[in-house]
Amino acid sequence: MAHELHEFISREEISNTVRRLGRELSLDYASTLKPNESLKVIVILKGAILFASDLIRELKVPVRLDMIRLASYGSGSESSGKIHMLKDLEQTPKDEHVLILDEIIDTGRTLSFLIQKLRSAGAKSVKTCTLLNKASRRQVIVNVDYIGKEIEDKFVVGYGLDFNEDYRNLPAIHYIKT
Ligand code: IMP
Numbered sequence: 001m002a003h004e005l006h007e008f009i010s011r012e013e014i015s016n017t018v019r020r021l022g023r024e025l026s027l028d029y030a031s032t033l034k035p036n037e038s039l040k041v042i043v044i045l046k047g048a049i050l051f052a053s054d055l056i057r058e059l060k061v062p063v064r065l066d067m068i069r070l071a072s073y074g075s076g077s078e079s080s081g082k083i084h085m086l087k088d089l090e091q092t093p094k095d096e097h098v099l100i101l102d103e104i105i106d107t108g109r110t111l112s113f114l115i116q117k118l119r120s121a122g123a124k125s126v127k128t129c130t131l132l133n134k135a136s137r138r139q140v141i142v143n144v145d146y147i148g149k150e151i152e153d154k155f156v157v158g159y160g161l162d163f164n165e166d167y168r169n170l171p172a173i174h175y176i177k178t
């Protein structure tokens, strides 16, 4: 603990960004979904839980929720490069429209792994939404359909984001000096 933190994205900016994403998603899925269909939202645990809980309340279409726990960071701030699945989905999203929620896309490996898994499970469509995007860090090509904010290559914590499991509860997002 006890790192130097610098506030970078305020609570207010986060909540404006989440509302904007909610409006875009609601409009797009209102025309995609048929009358009897729901949107399957898949949350990548644990980092995306705060983002997901705020965002799904902004969605004006029927939503069903599932979660998967994936980790690429061994410990600290460097990616191990390998994706570990620590908890699988509860239902196979066969023939469903799926929206993946993550709080930050870095190398893109986590998202790429999950997109492939969902496609081979027979999802009707797979789209991706992230609060933050570090485009300059990308190592695999992956399509991100909805982006809250582009950020530069700095390690951030708060609003679900951790450093060695600390700081997830902070309401704003901070740069951390590691
Ligand atoms: P990727 O597979 O490299 O894109 O990894 C994405 C995951 O790494 C995110 O969902 C986060 O859990 C974690 N991550 C990436 N950058 C940061 C950061 O700046 N702070 C905290 N976690 C991060």
Ligand code: MG
Pocket: 044, 045, 046, 047, 048, 102, 103, 104
């Ligand atoms: Mg994550």
